[in-house]
Amino acid sequence: MRNQEVATIFRDIASILEIRGENPFRIRAYEKAALNIESLTGDIAAIAERKELEKIPGVGKDLAGKIEEILNTGTCSHLEELKKEIPAGLIEMLAVPGLGPKTAKLFYDKLKIASVDELEEMARSHKLHGLPGIKEKTEENILKGIELLRQGRERSLLGTILPLVNEIKERLKKLPEVKQISEAGSVRRKKETIRDIDILVISSDYQKVMEVFTTMPVAGDILAKGPTKSSIRTRQGIQVDLRVVEPESFGAALCYFTGSKAHNIRIREMGVKLGLKINEYGVFRGEKKIG
Numbered sequence: 001m002r003n004q005e006v007a008t009i010f011r012d013i014a015s016i017l018e019i020r021g022e023n024p025f026r027i028r029a030y031e032k033a034a035l036n037i038e039s040l041t042g043d044i045a046a047i048a049e050r051k052e053l054e055k056i057p058g059v060g061k062d063l064a065g066k067i068e069e070i071l072n073t074g075t076c077s078h079l080e081e082l083k084k085e086i087p088a089g090l091i092e093m094l095a096v097p098g099l100g101p102k103t104a105k106l107f108y109d110k111l112k113i114a115s116v117d118e119l120e121e122m123a124r125s126h127k128l129h130g131l132p133g134i135k136e137k138t139e140e141n142i143l144k145g146i147e148l149l150r151q152g153r154e155r156s157l158l159g160t161i162l163p164l165v166n167e168i169k170e171r172l173k174k175l176p177e178v179k180q181i182s183e184a185g186s187v188r189r190k191k192e193t194i195r196d197i198d199i200l201v202i203s204s205d206y207q208k209v210m211e212v213f214t215t216m217p218v219a220g221d222i223l224a225k226g227p228t229k230s231s232i233r234t235r236q237g238i239q240v241d242l243r244v245v246e247p248e249s250f251g252a253a254l255c256y257f258t259g260s261k262a263h264n265i266r267i268r269e270m271g272v273k274l275g276l277k278i279n280e281y282g283v284f285r286g287e288k289k290i291g
Helices: 003-019 024-038 044-049 061-073 077-083 088-093 101-111 116-124 136-154 158-173 206-214 247-258 261-273
Strands: 178-184 196-203 219-225 229-234 239-244 277-279 282-285
Touching: 003 024, 003 061, 003 077, 003 088, 003 101, 003 158, 024 061, 044 061, 088 101, 088 116, 101 116, 116 136, 158 178, 158 196, 158 206, 178 247, 196 206, 196 247, 206 219, 206 229, 206 239, 247 277, 247 282, 261 277
Parallel strands: 196 239
Antiparallel strands: 178 196, 219 229, 229 239, 277 282
């Protein structure tokens, strides 16, 4: 489901418009649309396919067009143009929990603070205190928000990650070259928080799968691209690793890349006691693959 991605972009637009002092009604239109999109029970991509975007409360022809653009490209040209008109660090600062656009603009206008690092430095040295509406408690809350932001970049809640995993899997499943696909790692183990995503695929065309994977709308940066493994960083900052494996090794690879490091070490130790070698390719007795 792309709902959260679209809602986030609309909220970013609303925040930049507020920083610029734009029409409040225009700002609220984006905020209202973002809220209603988050509240949808169905996938917004499916709604778009049915040509029913304008049935979403708060979404007219203009916003429906922007949603179509986001779904097709992964971004919105209007947002990208707006970003050019304010310091890049201000966008980053808006991600700090509890820090609104008006306060971020105040810090920039009065103290030229244009990054989270600068904000943290000023808050720790109590240089924010004394600005209109800013008290010592405000500085404490800002520091707590920065800490939460950095923790969130390291790990994300499973519930936030699963829609992204499902979206990637659904896109790859549509390829006739993909014979089997599954998530692995901490997502498959259903850990409460996730650092990165692992996906395994059986495919008859490695190159085609890697090309589609690295050019998906969710892809922000390509970290690595090879014949059997590629890695991307999504626009939300999550690393996703895709591996293409042989059909006879799929089960072993799924176990290996799903298990924790400690689990895999223990499995190998048990195998050694039985005279076996166990890895992501299978179970071997000497050079002979037996499982």
